[in-house]
Amino acid sequence: MRLSAHRRYGVGIALWLMVLMIAMSSVSMESTDDTIMWSPFDLSTEALASIADLDDHPIEDNDAARADRMLAALESIPEGERQGMDLDAEALRSKPLAERLAELQGLWEVRQQELREAYDAMPKVNELLMERIDILNNADATDGALTGALTDLEDLLSDIDMARDFHTIGGFPTLASMLRCSRPEGVRELAAWAVGTAVKNEPEHQLWVLEDGPDSQPSVLALLLENAMAATTPTLRSKVVYALSACLTNNGDVQLQFGSRMGEAVLSAMYDADGSDRRVRIKTLTLMSDLLQEAARGSPAAVLATMPVGSTASSGGAWCRRVDEALQHAHSPAALEKAIEAVQSFTPSCRDQFAQLDTKRRLEGLAQQCRTSPPEGFEVAEEEYHKELTQKLEECAVALR
Known part of the structure; x- marks a missing residue:
């Protein structure tokens, strides 16, 4: 529940x-011992009086x-x-x-x-966590009981200390077992969500996804990539991308494993899979964009994780096309902002492909449109945000000259 x-x-x-x-x-009514012991050193009466004078609101x-x-x-x-x-x-x-x-x-x-x-x-912290772990370990638990326990866990694991306690008491392998493809997709999407919440923004927690489970159970990273390939619903794909983003961001060790497991190719296949909706594609593109930004800042692991991007001999060239398509289909301010950020990240790798796709002309057209009238979805109160996006479009177009 x-x-x-x-x-x-x-x-x-x-x-x-x-x-x-x-x-x-x-x-209390009872008075306390008037003797004050100062340790490790004693203060003189004058010093105590001087300190007392600093208190503007002494307690009577x-x-x-x-x-x-x-x-x-x-x-x-x-x-x-x-x-x-x-x-x-x-x-x-x-x-x-x-x-x-x-x-x-x-x-x-x-x-x-x-x-x-x-x-x-x-209920104490460990009791709350153990109750959910016991449900997940129960072979007779219904899908409804599993989804309820996973929903509770996602909520509890948003607390950093609770997430650490959960890992300490051995809960993470149990959570990982919910990602096995033999589980219903509804269970797997909640498990991926809980994983992402537990590890995001914490380097120590992110490394948990590299740990192999008991009985030859694959690591969480391997299971997430497996789910990315096997997912048939947009909801599961979305939660998998969320979890991958949470464990990859600013963590070179996880990025190296992601690269060695052909993570970029997995994301590429998921992006193009039948049934992937626009939200999933934007999230996937944003994840690759973030990794490219880390590579630009000098992260060797991020460079290896994104190496095929921009290569016409691999799936990399397809990413350049996807960025251009994201600009064409940016029908909301949020989508346009994500597309602009992707252009900025992909430009060093996709300059030739962007020239073939005439991406610069598309950017200039969007900038001109923004200067004359705000795109659909903008409110009057967002005028400054609108101007900022217009400026970014112009800067992206200039960068492609």
Whole structure:
């Protein structure tokens, strides 16, 4: 079952509650030891006074101030949770200080106990993860149970620490097993989505996709490339491209393995596969564009991963044609922006092919169109964005002269 919004963030809330309890536990009727131990060195009275002078808002430490802080904290509790507390702030304020402190201390201790019980009742991080792992490992689990567990995992693994814990307790091979082509495509697309979420933007996490699983199970990277070739639906292709992008970006080790496994040829075949829709093609083109940008910045791994691009003797020349087609079919601002970025990335490799395709004239025509009237899909409020795209079109055309 899908985690509710409350439960999804329950662990974080519980930790916050415990911090609050610890912080407020100092608000007590009982005085503390007046002796202050300074370690590893002692400060003189003058030094302490000098430091105290720097505090523009010193906290008063007397019975009245402590009572005010406790009452303010209790009043900040949501109204629904205060109903059973018998908290009458106005009546308390009218009572003598000693009586007020005694009642507030009693209410405070009750509240602390409630928070402890709430924390103990909340599922812990590893419990949440293990519940989902157990479902995925259950040979009798229905497809519905698997998709529910994978949907929950994608949500949980968006937290970096949870993703690391998931890998530490051995969950990643189980997640990888959901990518086997014997699984339904609906299960595989959610598994690819969860993988991408778990590894993106974290070099350490990205390397997990190179690890072989138990019982000769292929690595996640190998399974993703296998799915790219075997997918029959745009949704699975889209999730596979997302996962590949998440594990390849700025990671030379993964890029080297991608290149050695003919990753560029796999993406090329997926781009041209029957049933690939425009969104999948834009995402695939963007991934290749990003890798080319890394190669231009001097990444040897990215150079090897994209080596065929621009070569008329391989699938590389086809990428140049695809970029030109992306310009022709850019029917939205977002699609036009992606096409422009692809032109910028592919120009060093595709200059000759772009000349044959008359890509420069196409860029100039789009720039002229943008200067006279915004393309379909633009709003008046996006005028600056429109001008920026027009300038980029002009710069791309100049670069092809």
